Amino acid sequence: MEKWETVRSENLGYLLWGNVGSGKSYFAGCIANALMEREIPVCMTNFATILNHLFYGSENRNAYIVRLCSYPLLILDDFGMERGTEYGLEQVYNVIDSRYISKKPLIATTNLTPEQLKNPEDVPHARIYGRLLEMCTPVRFTGDDFRKAAAQQKMERLKKLME
Ligand SMILES: Nc1ncnc2c1ncn2[C@@H]1O[C@H](COP(=O)(O)OP(=O)(O)O)[C@@H](O)[C@H]1O
Numbered sequence: 066m067e068k069w070e071t072v073r074s075e076n077l078g079y080l081l082w083g084n085v086g087s088g089k090s091y092f093a094g095c096i097a098n099a100l101m102e103r104e105i106p107v108c109m110t111n112f113a114t115i116l117n118h119l120f121y122g123s124e125n126r127n128a129y130i131v132r133l134c135s136y137p138l139l140i141l142d143d144f145g146m147e148r149g150t151e152y153g154l155e156q157v158y159n160v161i162d163s164r165y166i167s168k169k170p171l172i173a174t175t176n177l178t179p180e181q182l183k184n185p186e187d188v189p190h191a192r193i194y195g196r197l198l199e200m201c202t203p204v205r206f207t208g209d210d211f212r213k214a215a216a217q218q219k220m221e222r223l224k225k226l227m228e
């Protein structure tokens with residue numbers, strides 16, 4: 066993360082995409098930890114949490130979004146899992162657009178493919194995905210599901226114990 070200054074000044078975000086369990090969130094978490102060790106504030110969250118805050122939180126909605134955008138790095142984990150209501154989509158747009166205007170880097174992890182993001186189903190999605198793709202360069206995570214391997218190991222372990 067010696068390159069952080071460049072990433073910040075040139076606003077170079079990432080879109081970490083790929084299969085479930087391929088290590089996208091883990092990788093994003095590593096970046097967050099490395100920066101926080103250098104006392105650079107990072108917010109790693111997801112839209113389920115953000116929408117909860119906006120809907121039930123006591124904080125003023127705009128103040129909350131302004132606060133999210135004040136972090137030098139914002140990480141949105143599991144982007145694209147919050148589809149559904151018009152209200153939700155509007156808030157997702159508000160957060161993405163505010164971050165876009167702030168010109169600060171954003172990292173998103175998603176199970177959506179760049180192809181899906183480039184072919185949005187309607188205008189509200191197009192407004193969100195278009196900004197995301199401009200801010201974030203897609204990086205593909207290939208490889209197997211780490212979780213399956215972990216589950217397999219646990220099963221082997223239990224088998225041994227029960228012998
Ligand atoms: N590089 C890695 N080395 C070891 N374990 C990893 C690595 N990347 C991910 N894992 C583990 O694999 C599991 C799935 O990773 P995760 O980042 O949650 O996947 P994704 O976000 O792509 O669905 C987690 O338990 C995580 O701790």
Ligand SMILES: [Mg+2]
Nearest residue numbers: 089090143174
């Ligand atoms: Mg994940």
